[in-house]
Amino acid sequence: MALELYVHIPFCVKKCGYCDFVSAPAADAVQDAYVKALLQEIRSAGQKDQVSSIFIGGGTPSIIKAEHIEAILSCIRQEFAVEEDAEVTLEANPGTLTAEKLAVYRRAGINRLSIGLQSANDEELALLGRIHTFREFQESYRLAREAGFQNINVDLMAALPYQTEESFERSLRAVTELAPAPPEHISVYSLIIEEGTTFYEKYHSQAEAREAGSEDTAPLPTEEEERTMYRRTRELLEGCGYERYEISNYARPGFVCRHNVGYWTGVPYLGFGISSSSYIGGKRFSNGRSLKEYLTAMKEARPLETIRVDEEVVEEERAMEEFMFLGLRLMRGVSEKEFKRRFGRSMEEVYGTVLETMEKRGLMEMTAPATREKREERIDGDASQKDRLWRLTEEGIDVSNYVMAEFLL
Known part of the structure; x- marks a missing residue:
């Protein structure tokens, strides 16, 4: 199975009020x-x-020199x-893209852009602390199209302070x-x-008051208003030719984000x-958060193990849990056949009671063979008449955190 790579660029023009990255x-x-340190780490690994797939995220990767992005991708291809x-994705923010940068990105092999709009309402953008207006986003988007990018994602946010269902739509x-x-x-x-x-x-x-059911929770939208925004998202985007393939993601045919699907289905990745x-070789770990320590370690050519934190061996029970609650984010659901292949036990044996309960409550369902085959062929070409898949219902999506928590062993 091929690896997915993630590269973190921790720089931005200014920190947005909601950002915890x-x-x-x-x-x-x-x-x-x-x-320079990144290149050293890539060569060492x-x-x-x-x-x-390769995903360059942040932060705002598009604020650094375009030649740096080119050097990073060149180094990856060498190693x-x-x-x-x-699939090679670069995250970008409006106001940081130029025709010159975009030309370098194309030359470097980037074939997918993910542009953070968040809202088309300038007042909402200002409240979030974004550095751009909607008009500036439109200009960045136009430049990306003129540069030849034919696979672009746009990020939006729902349930913002003061946001209404009408402004979100x-x-x-x-x-x-x-x-x-x-x-x-x-x-x-x-x-x-x-x-x-x-x-x-x-x-x-x-937010706490909203969760407690208080009526006086302005300016945040209520939980029901948030659900209405999500339902309206599905209705409007499906009406425009997009398929909802994951709880929060929609794509035109042939443009599902392969990198994200890999994450939700357990493809190993290296950051x-x-x-x-x-997450590789059954182990999960992260690099430390200190920029100073990272630069020092790479300059001194220390072993990569010295910058890693939170290392853990992913035991079988944990792997089964993740198979379920990550896989259930996908609209196609989770495969009984794949579960048995990975863990040597049937999904019914491990989760039979939970599946039965969730089905009785109308929160999960087993997909029909014809519907399942059509969906799987679009996403990964692995349709099987003998397989059975479990997925969330619309009601289950509304309370997805609750449903997924039920699969913790």
Whole structure:
């Protein structure tokens, strides 16, 4: 099975109020030193493994020099056997893209862009702390199309402070009407108030009140309003030719994000850069979060093990849990046949009681063979008449966190 690679670029123009990722502004000299360290880490880890996808995320990867992105991808291709048709994604923010950068990205082999819009409402963008307006996003999007990018994802956020169902729908429609052609992929995630962010200090008490059922929770949308936004997302995007293949992700035929599907289905991955995570050979580990320690370790050519934290061997029970709660994010569901192949035990033997309970409550269902075959052929070409798949119902999606927690052993 081929590896997936993730490269973390921890730099941004400024920190957004909701962001809990390891990212911060930095001078050019710091960015240059970090990329040099990244190249050292990649060379130390490379073993000519086959690679099916590469994802460069952050932070805002598009703020560093385009030549740095080119050098990173060149180094990866020297150290790994990157498949000819590998999916290579770069995250970018409006206001940081230029025609010159985009030309270098194309030359470097990037074939998929993921642009963080979040909202088409300028007031909502300002509240989030974004550095761009909707008009500036439109300009960045136009430049990407003119540069030849034919696989673009646009990120949107739901359940923002002061956001209404109407303003959210206007953002959705604005994305589906983008010129010269709508994006091939749209991701829609709800705002999560994370501890350690400025939004946590500002809104966490209101989030707690909402969870407790208080009616006085403005300016955050209510739980029912959030669910309505998600239902409307499905209705509107499916009406525009997008397929919902994962709880928060929609794609036109042929443009499912292969990197993300690999993550949800247990494909091994290797991360580079501070705070990046890896899952390979049955082990999971992360790099530390300190930029200073990372730069020092790479400069001194220390073994990669010295920068890794949170190392664990993923035991069988944990692997079964992840198979279920990650796989259930996909609309196709989880395969009984694949579960038996991986763990030597039937899904019924391990989770029979949970499956029966979830089905009786209308939160999960077994898919019909014809529907299942059509879906699997689109996503991974592995349809089987003998297999049975379990998936969330629409009601189950509404309470997906509860359903997935039921599969913890």
